[in-house]
Amino acid sequence: MTRKMHPAVKDLKSDMEKGKLSRREFIRMSTLLGVSAFTATQMAGLGWVKKAFAGNIKRGGTMRVATSLQKIAHPANYSWIAGSNVTRQVAEYLTLTDGKNITHPYLLENWEASDDLKTWTFNLRKGVTFNNGDAFVADDVIFCMNQWLDDKVGSSMKGMIGGYLDTTGIEKVNDHQIKLHLKIPEIAVPEHMFHYPAQILNHRTFEGDFLKAPHGTGPYTMEEYREGEMAIIKARSDYWGKGADGKPLPYLDGMKFIDMGTETAPMIAAMKSGDIDFIDMSDIAGTDIFMALKDDPKAQILTAPTASARVLRMRADMKPFDNEKVRLAIKKCQNHEKILALAQMGQGLEGQDFHVYQLHPEYCEFKTPAYDPQGAKKLLAEAGYPNGIEVNLAVGSGWPDVVRYAEILKQDAIAGGVKINIQTMPNSQYWEKWDQVDFGITPWTHRPLGTMVLNLAYKGDENGKPVAWNETKWVDEEFSALLEKANGTLDVEKRRKIFCDLQRIQYERGTVGIGYWRAVWMVAGANVKGLDGHPNGYMLFNEVSFS
Structure with a gap:
């Protein structure tokens, strides 16, 4: 048909x-x-x-990955990528957005959208089984979507899709087709299905902890997972995907994830000595790794410009950041050119203090705000702080570029009447309180459309309360209404006009400063083949092999 x-x-x-x-x-x-x-x-x-010819493929071998192994339980609750990079080898997604930001069917065979973008038909891939032998069917997808939308689960997926979908809008047509009946039009539904907490789980066996029943449709099985130590996965023999040689993927026999913390020197040494094959840089800065290995013949580095950022965030419900003028004063203390050059070695683009990236299709041309300490002083005086303010800035010590960003801001903010006390802590400790501190610098990963992160982090739910990942607790009615309008606007020029207002509002009265957008690297041994760079640092390794 x-x-x-x-x-x-x-x-x-x-x-x-x-x-x-x-x-x-x-x-x-x-x-x-x-x-x-x-x-x-x-x-x-x-x-x-x-793709590669079968004659170029060598099967076998175990890939050794340097990473940080976090505590994991419910994939829907992932708050950073490293944990998902292990389980994404075992559990899969409905769609896949590649390194060029193109979205493909994955566990879906295909999809169709109605003319008004309010009805989406998902056709599921047939013949797919979980690694325990259960068939993948529509009930698994519906179960996961209900989990994502359940307030008790607390998934960031609720912030992503809850504005346009509720559980009553999910219709099972048959075992291999579902329809989503949206409350409002939305163009990015397929991309949302590849948000990293959106792994598809077995509705028959999942009871809240993936490690207790690690049943996924992916090419590997979970053999062992020890938080802070090691994880081991092994290849399935009956995976649904086929390689260039016509045999089931993956090409590797397995993967071993080794927790090496967030200190980069041991990782660099291990790559140089051949003791590891890949460095998972999803939860580390990577600038020093790039500089140390970019000319090393034993390593290969893939670079991707991205919408990944270190977000200077202020809680709108805590003093003194409950005042718009204070927030704007903090932003005026940033020298974007200097921050990019010194914190990120110039590898990226200058930020503009709203969470929309210059290469997003909706981006509206905007002049990078100038460093303006006198303007900051004036705003602080108008806000009732004529003698300036003193604030504490929380940062993760395992991100060297974040620490450097904080140090540069601390120095340059003095002239603007802002005294900053930097409070460093291990990355793991920062992630425990990332949405609780009044003032901090939070790493945010790449999103291919400008609307995606705005829906995740800068709006309220149906009751007007901040969504799960709205770490600054900022909810602006005008901003939210414009964002909803942008979500359902296909015409590029009309969408961009809406974004001109969204960017202006977030700069003038929003709660974030963005010093720079990061280039992201994937680092592997020179003998690793089939590696595709990804702006999120996602390890899409079904077709990776050794030479």
Whole structure:
């Protein structure tokens, strides 16, 4: 049966041909509307990149990964990527957004969106089984979505999808098809299904702790997981995905994750000596690793420009940050050019104090705010602090660039009437209180669309209370209304106009400063093949092998 192409695809193609939309953005948006990546690439006039030939593949071997092994239980509650990088080898997602920000079917065969973007049909892949032998069916997807939307679970997925979907809008058509009936239009539904806490679980066996029943559809089984020490996974022989040689993936026999903390020197030494094959940099800064290994013949480094940021965040419900003028004064104490150069070695882009990245398709041109200490002093005086303020800034010591960011801000803020006391702590301790401290610097990972992180972190729920990952507790009615409008707007120019207002509001009265956007690296041994860089640092290793 021929699938209907969404009518907006023609409009997107017209925008591309008129120069309003790049070819890459056309492919990204049309695939969200259900066009296959192959077809979208052809429509954009580009060639399709073929995968490796079977003769180039060597099977076998165990990959050794340097990482930080955190406590894990419910995947829906992940608050950072490192934990998901282990379990994503065992449990999978409905979709997959690749390193070029193109979203593909994964456990879905395909999807279709209604003309008004309010009804989405998900067709599930058939013949897929969990590693305990249970069949993957619609009940598993519905179970997970109910978990994501359950306030008792407390998943960030509620903030991502709860604005447009509730449990009454999930319809089971049959064992391999579900329909989502949305409350409002939404373009990014397929991308939301690849948010890292959205791993699909076995509804028959999952009872809140994945390690007690590690049943996933992925190519590996969980053999051992010891927090702070080691995790071991082994290849399945009956995985649904096939390699270039026609045999079930993966190519590797297994993977061993070794907890090496967040100190980078031991990781660099281990890579140089050949004791590890990959460094999971999802929870470490990586600048020093990049500098140490970029010319080493034993290592390969893949670089990706990203919307990953170190977010200077202020709690809107705590003094003195409950005052908009105080928050803007703090932002004016940032010298973005200096911060990027010294904290990130110039590897990235200057931030502009709103959580929208210059390469997001919706981005509205905005001049980088100037370092303005006199303006900061004036704002503090107007806010009732003529003698300035003294504040404590919480940072994780395992992120060297974050510590450097804090040190630069501390020095430059003195002229603006702000005395900053830096309070360093281990990364693990920061993550325990990241949404509780009044003033801190929180790492936020890449999101391919500008709307995604705004929905996660800067709005309220249906009752007006901050969503799970709204760490600054800032809820602005005008901002939220504009964001909801942007979520359902397909026309690129109209969407960008909305973002002009969103960016302005978040700069003028929002709760974050963003000094820079980070380049992200993936570091592996020179003998690792099939590695694709990913802006989130996701380890998508089904087709990775050794030479």
